[in-house]
Amino acid sequence: MTKIFTTIFALTLACGAQAAEVTRKGAPAAPVSRVVTVPADYETLYFAGVLADLKPGEPVPDTEAQTTTVLEKLKTYLGEEGLTFADVVMMRVYLAPDKATGKADSVGMNRAYRRYFGTAExxxxxxxxxxxLAGLFGPALVEIEVQAVRPVKGN
Structure with a gap:
């Protein structure tokens, strides 16, 4: 009987020792996850909103180009923390209308976004x-903030 309890206890410890992983649910063709679940033994890093570097007097890049610049900057910031886009669990995108068209370009933003998320790599x-939004700072057309997670060290 003691041997049975010892075996059950050992199996329970072994199962509990496995690290839980982040799970993502949603339609495969959708550009985003419907829900992302993060286990309790993960820490969350909050990255502030990022804008493209726009210089006064220079032509203003379109939304797709600005989104690419912003995502490349975020890629660098994530890397500084030992993270990648694979660790991003939440994203907030703010779009402003292009002064030339008066419309926010979600299509251009999504073209750039899909080169970084939901790819084979x-x-x-x-x-x-x-x-x-009605507008962002200066001629900015897109601002993006993200939250990323990683397992707590020692787990």
Whole structure:
């Protein structure tokens, strides 16, 4: 009887020792995850909103080009923390209207976004909110903030 309890206890410890992983649910063709679940033994890093570097007097890049610049900057910031886009669980995208058209270009933003998320190289997709605003700072057309997670060290 003691041997049975010892075996059950050992199996329970072994099962509990396995690290839980982040899970993502949603339609495969969708650009975002419907829900992302993060286990309790992960820490969350919050990255502030990022804008493209726009210089006064120079032509203003379109939304797709600005989104690419912003995502490249975020890629660098994530890397400084030992993270990648695969670790991003939540994204907030703020779009402003282009002065030339008066419309926010969500199509251009999504073209750039899909080069970084939901690809063969990086299949993870975050949950995401995309909001259209009346405007951003200066000629900026897109601002993006992300939350990323990683296992707590020692677990």
């Amino acid at each position: 990086q299949p993870n997709k975050p949950a995401r909110v995309t909001a259209r």
